Amino acid sequence: MTSSLRRLFVGPIIHSKSLNELEVIPHAAISVFKGRIEFIRYDVIDKHEQEYEQIVTLKKGQFLIPGFIDTHTHAPQYVNCGLGLDMQLLDWLNSYTFPAESRFKDVEFAKKVYNKCVSHHLKNGTTTALYFGTIHSEACVALGEIAKQKGQRAFIGKVNMDRMAPDYYIEKTQESLKETESFINKINGIDGCVLIRPIVTPRFVVSCTSELLEGLGELVKKHQVAVQSHVSENQGEVKLVSQQHPECPSYTHVYHDYGLMTEKTVMAHGVFLSDSELDLFSKTRSSISHCPLSNFSLGSGVCDVQRALSKGVNVSIGTDVSGGYAASMINACRTTLIASQSAKFNVTHDYKDTDGMINRIKKEEQQETKYKELGLSQVFYMATMGGAKSVGLQDTVGNFCVGKEFDALLVDVEDQDGPIDAFIDDYEYLYGEGHEEKKKILDLFQRFMFCGDDRNIKNVYVRGDKVL
Ligand SMILES: Nc1nc2[nH]cnc2c(=O)[nH]1
Ligand SMILES: [Zn+2]
Secondary structure (H helix, E strand, O other), rough: OOOOOOEEEEEEEEEEEOOOOOEEEEEEEEEEEEEEEEEEEEEOOOOOOHOOOEEEEEOOOEEEEEEEEEEEEEEEHHHOOOOOOOOOHHHHHHHHHHHHHHHHHHHHHHHHHHHHHHHHHOOOOOEEEEEEOOOOOOHHHHHHHHHHHHEEEEEEOEEOOOOOOOOOOOOOHHHHHHHHHHHHHHHHHHOOOOOOOEEEOOOOOOOHHHHHHHHHHHHHHHOOEEEEEEEEEOOOHHHHHHHHOOOOOHHHHHHHHOOOOOOOOOEEOOOOHHHHHHHHHHOOOOOEEHHHHHHHHHOOOOOHHHHHHOOOOEEEOOOOEOOOOOOHHHHHHHHHHHHHHHHHHHHHHHHHEEEEEEEEOOOOHHHHHHOOOOHHHHHHHHHHHHHHHEEEEEOOOOOOOOOOOOOEEEEEEOOOOOOOOOOOHHHHHHOOOOOHHHHHHHHHHHHHHHHHHHEEEEEEEEEOOEOO
16 A cells, blocks of 8 residues: 655765765755655755645654565564574574474464564664565465555565475475475466565575576576575685586576576675676576675675675675574674675685784785775665665665655654764864765764664655555
8 A cells, every 4th residue: 555645754864876975965955655655855945735635754863774675584584583593504404494494384473473573673674674484485475465565565475495305304306396486476466566576485405405596596587586595704705616516617607597687686695705606696687695794703704795796796794583583674784894804805805924923914005905804885775775676676775766665764853762862063062164964964873873773763654555
């Protein structure tokens, strides 16, 4: 249901125009009609009040940003948040993940969890989510219906796995393919793909036979659907895949051989990708979902995002619940910045023995200046536009361009119960007179991204509707 009210939002807006360009408009007015952005004015003097059914005027400390796009989260694993993170991937899957996911055969239990899961992601500002479900298609359809009912934009994946899994949680190849095709049709029918869409979801190469991957590749082609999976997350996993597919030069090439690397493919992690794999991502215009909290929590490794970007690969961000213990994209953005600093240390520093002392030494001077860690603007782009691009929604959502659908968050840095003391009234006293409005808004935005949480997200809009 999209509101046919004509609404005007008046106040500061912040959004990404490109990877390196964050636009701040201190006195904007966005007109929204039938879910879309009709026009944006840059310096509001007259609101033409009579033309609008509703005018939302932002208060001091508030601003609008595009909604976050979480490109990798496991809805059933919401029950496991925070558990088992003293393990590495393959043990963690067997000890915590597979037992819990197998319970989603019970549709009533699934609905209970999915209701909480979708609400929690929305509350944290995720207006679009790429969800992994389980192998159970009925429960996955219920997830799609719940997302629709709560007003979230969502890609729903029924997981496929027909090998290397416990006998209580595995499928037969042909049944898995048949179920997936029927699942695609059911999800397409929820709202005609306005907000809810299917996404083909082989768990990872380890747990999918070649026959299954081939069949899924055919379904992707036939139904022109998006794809999500995991790639090169953990060294044990990469080794296993190289043993399973000695005929392939790399992990990524396995997906490519079966038609699963497309411009609407999102592969989570990509920590250990080789240059030729990154080239393949770039050539096929597939995307990486960077999941740093999960990579740190499960001890997988540090993904060098700059390296992928420098090869022209689109990178988005995922929370990877529950390898990542938090469903918050603000948190995922912060962890992305830390992971990038950490990648920089690896590239630019070495430990050397000098005069009997072990010192951390800068590597070649040249390398130090060449490697640039990610900044907040780039990370925010990845969490919004990068996500939109990864599933072909770059002309629909991700920033505030005229004609796009209005998926937005109304942020309030001054929330009384929130975690931030912003000292807005003391700005001049602290930093001197004469700062541009843009700079002040940018500082508020930084406060939110580094110190904020869901309490600072006052309202959530999807396709023009206030869903929270
Ligand atoms: N992080 C993570 N990696 C995986 N690889 C295969 N399955 C999973 C999963 O559920 N979580
Ligand atoms: Zn995952």
